[in-house]
Amino acid sequence: MNWPHKDLLDVSQLSLEDVDVVMRTAASFREINTRPVKKVPTLKGKSIVLFFAEPSTRTKTSFDIAGKRLSADTFSLAKTGSSLQKGETLKDTVLTLQAMNPDAIVIRHNASGAAAFVARRVSCAVINAGDGWHAHPTQALLDLRTLLDIWETVEGKTVLILGDVAHSRVARSNCRLLSMLGAHVRLCAPRTLLPWDAEALGATVFHEVEPALEGVDAVMCLRLQLERQEAGLLPDLREYANRYCLTSERLRYAAPDVKVLHPGPINRGVEIASDLADAGNSLILDQVASGVAVRMALLFLHITRKDKGASL
Amino acid sequence: MTSPALAVTNVRVPGRDGVFDLLVADGRVLELVAHDAAARYPEARTLAGRGWLLLPGLTDAHTHLREPGQEWKEDIASGLAAAAAGGFTNIMCMANTSPVNDNAAVTRLMLRRAEASWPAGPRLFPVGALTVGLAGRVLAPMGELRQAGCVAFSNDGEPVADTEIFRRALEYAADLAPVIDHCEDPFMAKGSGANEGTASARLGLRGQPDVAEAIQVARDVLLADYLRVPVHLAHVSCRRSVELIAAAKKRGAPVTAETCPHYLLMTDAALFGYETMAKVNPPLRTDDDRAALLEALRAGVIDIVATDHAPHADHEKETPFENAKNGISGLETALAGLWELVRRGKLTPEDVVERMAWRPAAIFGLPVNRFAPGDPADFILFDPDEAWVVSPENLRSKGKNTPLLGQSLTGRVMLTAVAGVIVHTLDPSA
Numbered sequence: 001m002n003w004p005h006k007d008l009l010d011v012s013q014l015s016l017e018d019v020d021v022v023m024r025t026a027a028s029f030r031e032i033n034t035r036p037v038k039k040v041p042t043l044k045g046k047s048i049v050l051f052f053a054e055p056s057t058r059t060k061t062s063f064d065i066a067g068k069r070l071s072a073d074t075f076s077l078a079k080t081g082s083s084l085q086k087g088e089t090l091k092d093t094v095l096t097l098q099a100m101n102p103d104a105i106v107i108r109h110n111a112s113g114a115a116a117f118v119a120r121r122v123s124c125a126v127i128n129a130g131d132g133w134h135a136h137p138t139q140a141l142l143d144l145r146t147l148l149d150i151w152e153t154v155e156g157k158t159v160l161i162l163g164d165v166a167h168s169r170v171a172r173s174n175c176r177l178l179s180m181l182g183a184h185v186r187l188c189a190p191r192t193l194l195p196w197d198a199e200a201l202g203a204t205v206f207h208e209v210e211p212a213l214e215g216v217d218a219v220m221c222l223r224l225q226l227e228r229q230e231a232g233l234l235p236d237l238r239e240y241a242n243r244y245c246l247t248s249e250r251l252r253y254a255a256p257d258v259k260v261l262h263p264g265p266i267n268r269g270v271e272i273a274s275d276l277a278d279a280g281n282s283l284i285l286d287q288v289a290s291g292v293a294v295r296m297a298l299l300f301l302h303i304t305r306k307d308k309g310a311s312l
Numbered sequence: 313m314t315s316p317a318l319a320v321t322n323v324r325v326p327g328r329d330g331v332f333d334l335l336v337a338d339g340r341v342l343e344l345v346a347h348d349a350a351a352r353y354p355e356a357r358t359l360a361g362r363g364w365l366l367l368p369g370l371t372d373a374h375t376h377l378r379e380p381g382q383e384w385k386e387d388i389a390s391g392l393a394a395a396a397a398g399g400f401t402n403i404m405c406m407a408n409t410s411p412v413n414d415n416a417a418v419t420r421l422m423l424r425r426a427e428a429s430w431p432a433g434p435r436l437f438p439v440g441a442l443t444v445g446l447a448g449r450v451l452a453p454m455g456e457l458r459q460a461g462c463v464a465f466s467n468d469g470e471p472v473a474d475t476e477i478f479r480r481a482l483e484y485a486a487d488l489a490p491v492i493d494h495c496e497d498p499f500m501a502k503g504s505g506a507n508e509g510t511a512s513a514r515l516g517l518r519g520q521p522d523v524a525e526a527i528q529v530a531r532d533v534l535l536a537d538y539l540r541v542p543v544h545l546a547h548v549s550c551r552r553s554v555e556l557i558a559a560a561k562k563r564g565a566p567v568t569a570e571t572c573p574h575y576l577l578m579t580d581a582a583l584f585g586y587e588t589m590a591k592v593n594p595p596l597r598t599d600d601d602r603a604a605l606l607e608a609l610r611a612g613v614i615d616i617v618a619t620d621h622a623p624h625a626d627h628e629k630e631t632p633f634e635n636a637k638n639g640i641s642g643l644e645t646a647l648a649g650l651w652e653l654v655r656r657g658k659l660t661p662e663d664v665v666e667r668m669a670w671r672p673a674a675i676f677g678l679p680v681n682r683f684a685p686g687d688p689a690d691f692i693l694f695d696p697d698e699a700w701v702v703s704p705e706n707l708r709s710k711g712k713n714t715p716l717l718g719q720s721l722t723g724r725v726m727l728t729a730v731a732g733v734i735v736h737t738l739d740p741s742a
Contacts, residue, residue: 091630111632112516113586132634134516172516195513196521 003305007119007126008298010135011177019144019181025297026145026290032069033292043072046103046303051077051093051118052129053109058264058288059129059138063106066295072103072303090117098122103303107131112169125302133167138295139263140173144181145290146283147218150259155182158255160212161203162246163222163271164193166233170263171222175201188212189244192233209244213253221246221262221271237270247273259283316342318732319350323361323693325683326661334366336689339731344683359734361693364726367665368681369401369434369690371672373492373570374468374546374618375643377403377436380421381410386623386710388422388436389429391643394621394709396736398643399725401434401690402678406468407441414441414452416460423461432733437463437678442481442491446470451481458488463676466492468546469593471528473498479535486541490568490676494546495528495553496594505591505638509598511580517633520595526552533560533567542566544675547620549575549594551604558613568675570618571605573649574640574715578602582715588629588636589715592622606658609667616672619646623711641711644702649716651696651723689732693739698724 003021005013014022032040048067052060060076067074077097090109094117097105104125107115112132119126130136147154159178165171165187178185179202187198188206198205206212213219224240234240251258260272260282268274277284316335325332325344333350335342350356377391386394388405395403405422407413413422419438426436440457442465444450454465465485471494472478478493485491496502501520506512508519529545533556536543548554548571560567574592579599582590590596608614622639629636650668653659673680681687699722704712728736 089627089630090632090635091627109632111634113634114632116586117632132516132632133518169516196508196519197510197513200510200513 003301005302007115008137008302009115009119009126009128011137011140011173011180016180019141019177022141022294022297022301023145023148025301026293029296029300030293032296033289038069039071040069041071042300043067043070043303046072048072048074048104048106048299049077049097049102050074051097051105051107053107054130056108056129058291059108062288062291063129063295066292066299069292070296070300072299090114091121094118094121098124104299127298127302130169132169133172134169135173136169137173138291138298139170140177141298142287142291142294143174143220143261144177145294146261146287147259149286149290150283153181154178157217158184158186158215159218159220160186160188160216161220161222162188162209162212162244164224164228165189165198165222166193166195167225167228168222172201174220175203179203186212186216190234193228209250210253213250216254216258218259218261219246219251219254221260221266223263223265224267224271241270245269245271245273246276248276248279251276257281261287263287314338314342316350316353316356318359319353319356320359320361320366320691320693321350322347322363323366324363325366326665331363332366334683334691336732339689339733341681341683341685341687341689343685359727365661365694365696367399367692367694368669368683369692369728369730370399370647370668371402371676371678371680372400372619372621372643372646373404373616373672373676375403375405375621376408376623376639377405378623379409379425380418384625384710385628388425390708390710391621392426392430392433392436394643394707395434396728397708397725398645399647399692399694399728400643401728401730402437402673403434404437404439404463404676406439407466408446408469412441412445413438413462414444414446416453416456419457419460419462432730433735434730435679437461437676439464439466439468439492441465442467442485443472443477448472448474448477451484454485454488462489463678464490464492464544466494466546468492468494471496471498475531479539482535482541482543483539490542490544492544492546493528493532495525495532495548497524497527500524503593503638505593505595505633505636506583507580507595507597509580511583515583515586517583522550522552522597522601525550525594526556529553529556533557533565536560536567537563537565540566542568545569547572547575547594547618548605548614550597550601554604554608554613558608561613568615569613570616571609571614572618572620573642573646575605576602576609576617576653577649578715583633586633587715588631588633589640589713589717591633591636591638592620592640593638606653610659610663615667615675617646617650617667618672619643621709623709624713625710626712629713639713640715641707641709641713643709644707645714645716645721647694647725648721648723652721655722689729691729692725693727694723695726696723698722698726700724
């Protein structure tokens with residue numbers, strides 16, 4: 001296995017072949033997660049730092065489980081209770097981590113570009129677990145893995161990303177990855193929640209939800225951060241839900257076997273109706289399962305890229 | 313005629329045919345004469361000009377020298393050294409120090425520091441605060457500030473949001489000194505350092521739209537027109553502002569404007585890779601804005617080029633983009649930057665002299681050398697063909713924060729003199 005990348009900063013760095021490798025590797029790891037003993041020795045003796053400078057439960061847990069199932073040692077560094085809270089700069093934190101010589105650093109940070117900042121300063125692999133509004137490549141890859149479990153390919157499919165695109169790294173990475181693979185991507189949000197020149201992301205832009213849903217094969221709902229209201233970007237949650245909440249009624253505009261995804265954590269009744277989140281066409285829990293497999297694959301590919309004879 | 317103490321020989325002068333010698337006595341220009349006429353004064357000290365360009369000393373209407381209060385970024389001594397190396401003989405320093413330069417004691421401290429660190433160095437002209445503490449509420453004691461030595465007033469960095477207060481400040485200042493305004497709507501994406509556009513969308517950075525600047529430019533030019541009092545617009549960065557300024561000038565409003573070398577030479581494409589050295593406020597804009605600014609400078613809609621020299625320590629730039637400080641260390645690369653535009657045929661050498669020396673000195677009433685007898689002997693020798701690489705080691709400023717680091721520039725200040733005294737030279741024989 002010759003993985004060409006030291007770091008995973010965003011999906012835009014990946015070739016179609018790279019994406020295929022990640023998908024196939026993840027599929028092969030998924031079987032491990034269904035065994036009674038969910039552990040293989042693949043990354044035994046390797047250490048992974050989980051550096052989460054922004055609150056996260058599911059992504060961090062997902063990486064933690066992924067590392068442990070491959071027998072790596074995982075270490076957590078959170079913002080609270082760490083020297084980051086004592087005013088240490090990111091540069092100093094990174095140099096300190098580097099001195100401990102880990103095999104990979106998984107980073108979540110509120111500043112766009114933070115993962116690239118870290119990657120430039122350490123010799124080990126850096127995996128971006130979300131940087132500001134910029135990118136969340138592992139989420140996009142796990143969403144793709146989830147869709148490919150249902151469909152043979154995403155090429156020619158139409159996927160709607162619905163919600164707060166402006167502040168969403170999930171939207172940016174998914175938009176890039178899906179367009180790269182030949183899917184038609186639509187974005188739908190009020191103008192206040194769209195980035196400048198949203199079309200430049202390679203998508204068709206809608207401001208009303210019904211026309212946006214017309215004939216789509218999948219809908220990805222985005223989490224609405226509650227502070228957007230305080231920033232004056234929308235009137236209130238009720239108004240937002242009235243106009244943009246994904247409901248069964250609205251979903252009738254979509255293709256008959258439409259799939260529904262959400263990166264979580266969900267605000268029931270705000271961006272997605274409660275019954276829809278639990279409905280048969282919801283892939284939300286499949287996404288969580290894919291997440292562990294995809295992250296196992298990414299940790300494996302990045303950590304063993306230079307090891308001789310590394311194998312599954 | 314007084315006999316010259318100094319003869320600068322064998323120099324070329326923009327806008328004049330031939331080779332010249334400059335004769336200097338008592339810190340003043342005696343005469344600009346045809347080359348070799350200086351040989352008539354064997355007692356004068358000779359400075360070989362080597363066929364370089366003789367330019368008047370430059371005036372920078374916009375620097376941040378950080379003293380008092382932020383001496384780890386820059387202090388007055390290092391700022392003056394950077395000015396001398398960049399060819400500036402007059403520099404104006406902004407009031408956003410700590411404490412703020414909103415009272416005569418701070419102004420006098422700045423001037424004393426300059427005098428103590430380098431009595432014969434480039435001249436320092438403080439800009440006083442427009443409002444107390446730059447808070448935008450109470451007018452600063454502008455009469456006292458002017459008496460202490462301030463040559464202009466500005467809330468630079470903290471633009472006055474309250475239009476009523478700003479109007480009254482303009483009126484009050486009108487009989488004292490020009491007001492310089494940093495035009496930025498303080499509520500619209502204040503100081504994010506990234507132009508709102510394709511680059512910010514792709515990088516996931518909060519965008520600062522050009523209209524946040526232009527809206528304030530519109531307010532200012534309307535006030536200047538209505539009140540018939542002068543206003544100088546700092547670091548104009550976009551086409552929308554240029555169009556408003558052009559219209560106001562056409563109506564005869566007493567408006568002057570500056571831009572900076574980085575807005576003439578760079579665009580927001582420089583941000584890819586989250587390059588914090590290119591983070592500046594206002595942010596680098598698009599290629600269309602760059603072209604509009606250049607055209608406006610040629611046409612005189614933009615009056616002057618200032619550096620907005622904003623030195624920062626390494627650790628203040630070595631951070632993720634959104635945490636990095638805004639600003640570019642600009643004193644030492646400004647002239648070479650503008651000369652790049654001369655080489656491309658976009659500006660003439662005379663344009664550079666007008667926009668970086670004569671016009672800024674005229675707007676703010678500072679000493680100026682037009683090479684007429686009696687003018688202060690503030691001059692530089694500039695080698696337009698000398699290539700040099702911008703590196704931390706060859707910058708005198710404490711602030712090494714420039715996106716030009718590692719790049720090669722062509723055109724270098726070989727010597728700077730203030731009132732006939734050499735304050736900077738790269739020529740060991742001088």
